[in-house]
Amino acid sequence: MFHPRRTLRALLLPLAAGLAFTALPATAAHAESTLTNGGFESNGTGTATPTGWSTYSAAGQNAASFTEAGGHGGSYRLTHWSSSAYKVETYQYLSGLTNGNYTLTAWVRSGGGQNSAYIALKNCGSSEQRTDLPVSSSGWIRIVTSIAVTNNQCTISINSDAKAGNWINVDDLTFTSGKTGLSIKGSDVSSLAKSEALGGVYKSSSGTTGDALAILKSAGQNYARLKVWVNPADGYNNKTRVLAMAKRIKAQGMKLLVDFHYSDTWADPGAQTKPAAWSGHSYSQLKTDVYNHTYDVLNALKAQGTTADMVQVGNEINGGMLWSEGSTDNWSQLAGLLNSGYDAVKAVNSSTSVALHLAKGGDLSGTRWWFDSAVASGVKFDAIGLSYYGYWHGSLYDFQTTLDDAASRYGKPVFVAETAYPFRLDSEDSHENIIDTTGELVAGYAASTAGQSAWLRDIMNIVEAVPNGRGLGVFYWESTWNAVTGNGWDPTDSSSGNGWENQALFGYDDKALPAMSWFGAHR
Numbered sequence: 001m002f003h004p005r006r007t008l009r010a011l012l013l014p015l016a017a018g019l020a021f022t023a024l025p026a027t028a029a030h031a032e033s034t035l036t037n038g039g040f041e042s043n044g045t046g047t048a049t050p051t052g053w054s055t056y057s058a059a060g061q062n063a064a065s066f067t068e069a070g071g072h073g074g075s076y077r078l079t080h081w082s083s084s085a086y087k088v089e090t091y092q093y094l095s096g097l098t099n100g101n102y103t104l105t106a107w108v109r110s111g112g113g114q115n116s117a118y119i120a121l122k123n124c125g126s127s128e129q130r131t132d133l134p135v136s137s138s139g140w141i142r143i144v145t146s147i148a149v150t151n152n153q154c155t156i157s158i159n160s161d162a163k164a165g166n167w168i169n170v171d172d173l174t175f176t177s178g179k180t181g182l183s184i185k186g187s188d189v190s191s192l193a194k195s196e197a198l199g200g201v202y203k204s205s206s207g208t209t210g211d212a213l214a215i216l217k218s219a220g221q222n223y224a225r226l227k228v229w230v231n232p233a234d235g236y237n238n239k240t241r242v243l244a245m246a247k248r249i250k251a252q253g254m255k256l257l258v259d260f261h262y263s264d265t266w267a268d269p270g271a272q273t274k275p276a277a278w279s280g281h282s283y284s285q286l287k288t289d290v291y292n293h294t295y296d297v298l299n300a301l302k303a304q305g306t307t308a309d310m311v312q313v314g315n316e317i318n319g320g321m322l323w324s325e326g327s328t329d330n331w332s333q334l335a336g337l338l339n340s341g342y343d344a345v346k347a348v349n350s351s352t353s354v355a356l357h358l359a360k361g362g363d364l365s366g367t368r369w370w371f372d373s374a375v376a377s378g379v380k381f382d383a384i385g386l387s388y389y390g391y392w393h394g395s396l397y398d399f400q401t402t403l404d405d406a407a408s409r410y411g412k413p414v415f416v417a418e419t420a421y422p423f424r425l426d427s428e429d430s431h432e433n434i435i436d437t438t439g440e441l442v443a444g445y446a447a448s449t450a451g452q453s454a455w456l457r458d459i460m461n462i463v464e465a466v467p468n469g470r471g472l473g474v475f476y477w478e479s480t481w482n483a484v485t486g487n488g489w490d491p492t493d494s495s496s497g498n499g500w501e502n503q504a505l506f507g508y509d510d511k512a513l514p515a516m517s518w519f520g521a522h523r
Helices: 192-197 212-218 239-251 283-303 331-348 364-376 396-410 449-464 514-521
Strands: 054-056 065-069 076-081 086-095 100-110 116-122 129-132 136-149 153-162 167-177 184-188 223-228 255-260 310-313 353-358 383-387 414-419 471-476
Touching: 065 086, 076 086, 076 153, 100 116, 116 136, 129 136, 129 449, 136 153, 136 396, 136 449, 153 167, 184 255, 192 212, 192 239, 212 514, 223 239, 223 471, 239 255, 239 283, 255 283, 283 310, 283 331, 310 331, 331 353, 331 364, 353 364, 353 414, 364 396, 383 396, 396 414, 396 449, 414 449, 449 471, 449 514
Parallel strands: 184 223, 184 471, 223 255, 255 310, 310 353, 353 383, 383 414, 414 471
Antiparallel strands: 054 086, 065 076, 076 167, 086 153, 100 136, 100 167, 116 129, 116 153
16 A cells, blocks of 8 residues: 545444343244244335344334335345434344354445444354444445354344434345354554654553554454565665564464565555666566565575465556556566566465455456456466555445455455554644545544444454455554654655554554454454
8 A cells, every 4th residue: 555645434333332132022032943034025115023033122112123125135125214213123033053153144234323233143152243234325235243053042133223314224134054254364564663663652452561563463463464675765674674573473473474565665556666676677587586586585584484474466556566567558578577476485385375466445347357367367376455445445335346256256365455444633743644534534434443443343344254255354554653753654755754643553642442452353
C-alpha cells in the first residue's frame, strides 16, 4: 500500500454489545434435528413468527420481527424493523443433534446504527458464538459462525437491539456439520524497527510498556508481514533489517510473510520504480536480478533459521512491476519476471507459499482481467492477496464478490494482504493524515475505536466465509506505524511525517487499541 487519498464508513458497535437473550422463554421452543424454513419461504409476507421459528421480546415488541418479500435466494426474507426503538430475537431450537462441530451460514444485510445486531449460536453445550451483521444496505453479505455442539442441541438466534428505523434482513440460513476459521491473523510491521530506533513506544491496553510484537502476539496475531526494499535511502526494510526483524518474529512463535517490492522505495499501483542498481538493465538481466535478489534474501532467512512461510512476488502489482519492462502492457515479459521470483522462492524452500498481490479488493472485473491474463501467460502462483480499503476499493458486497470469485475461478486460497481503518481523524504529527474527514469514511463505520473494531471484525468475517475453506485470513496494514519524529513516509526525507498514525493499532497514548482484540476473539 501507499499513497493517494481515499474514502470509508461509521458503525459504533461496542465489542460486548448485544441482547441478553440467553434463556429461552417458557413458551415455545420448536424442536427439530435440522434447520426448518431457513429461507423463510413457508409463510409469505407479514408473518411475525415464521414456521419453525419463535420470536421473543421482553418489551412485547414481537412485531419488529416479520417476513417480507425480497429474499436473497427465494421470494421472502426475515426483517427486523420498527418505527420506534426495539429489542427482538428470532430463534430456532434444534434438538437431536449429533455432537460435533457445526457451522451456521446466513445471508444478511443491515442499514447499521443498531446498539447490536448479530446472529448467535447458544445453548449448545459450549461457549456462545456470535457473528455481528456487517453494514451493507445494498448487497447481501454471507456470514458464518461455527460452534462445537456437546449436548445434542443448539439454538440459532437472530438478535436486534435497535433504534427507531434501524433494520436488518436475514435469509437462506443453513446449519451443517464442519467448522470454519482463519489460519492467518497478522499485521504488516515494516515500520516497527525504525520507529523503535527513533524512540517509539508500545504499550498493552492496560498501559504496560512492552515489545510491540509480543503485544500483537498476545492479542491473537500469528503472522507478521515485512516489506523488502533493495537499497532504501534510510537503510530500513533492506535485507539486513529484515533478517533482524525476522528473528524477533519467529521468536514470538509467529509466521513470516516477506513482501518483495523490487524497488528502493514504495511500490504500489501508482509507482513500480526499478531499484537504482538495476536501472538500465535489459529485460533478460532484470529476470536475473529478480531471481538473485529474491533468492539472496530468502536463503539468508533460511540460513539463520527463520525461513519465510509466505512470499509476495511484487506489491500491489495492478499495473505490473519493474516498469516499463514489467508493465501489464507486456504480459509475456511480466510473466517472465513473476516466474523468476516464483522459481527463486521455491529453490530456497519448496513449501513456502507464493502469493500475487493486487490492490483490487472490490474490483471484480479488474481482478478477473489481471488473473485471467496471468494464467493465460503461464504465471505460477499459490495464493491470491488483495488489498481492501473500504474508502478506496468498493463496498463490502463488492469485496466479498471479488474475493469469492477469485477463490473459485482460480482454485486458489485468498487473503487480505492489507486493510485498515481510522480510529480518529486528527493527526498526532504535523503531516496530514491520508484519511482525515468524515466524508471519506465508509458509511456505517465511524472514525472511532468502535468503528475500527467493527471494520476489522467484518473484514475477518467475510474472509472466513469464503466457500470451501479458501479464505486464509487478514493482514492489518502497518499496525505499528505511530507518529514518531523521523519515521515518515519518505525514506529520503526524515521530516516527511506520517499520514497513517490514525489507522494504526496503537493509539496516540501508545496503548493497544480495542480492534486488536478481534484477532484473539476470532476463531
